[in-house]
Amino acid sequence: EQLNERLSVKFDMDSTFERVGESDDYVVTSECALVFSLESNREIALEIAATYRTDFLSAVPFTNDFFDIFKESSLRVIVWPYFRELVQNMMSRMDLPPFVLPITINPVLQGTSQPAHPTSKRKTKAAREGT
Secondary structure (H helix, E strand, O other): OEOOOOEEEEEEEEEEEEEOOOOOEEEEEEEEEEEEEEOOOOOEEEEEEEEEEEEEEOOOOOOHHHHHHHHHOHHHHHHHHHHHHHHHHHHHHOOOOOOOOOOOOOOOOEOOOEEOOOOOOOEOHHHHHOO
8 A cells, every 4th residue: 555645743752750669769651652643634644652661769859840840851861762763663664664753852843743754655565565
């Protein structure tokens, strides 16, 4: 089957933290999703999602105010490379046209819909093989 329609792409990342007992350990969970939608009717064509767990040791207790700043800055730098690689790998494994995310999170990509790659006439492996 050929992909003859333009797609828009939206990235979302939602993170929470939890203190481990009375220790200085914190578990941070980050849920990342990249959604490709058809521009014509906004129907979801593909979604790649992952949940990452990161453990932190902090002598200073996490507060909600601190975490709000941390998750918008440092946490993105920590989690983004792993999600970026996952997306690139999954697209390749599904025999879809390459979609390489930027090295750093593009603020425009975050939480908004942006045009994805130009229309691709590349056939999937199944279509090439006639199955």
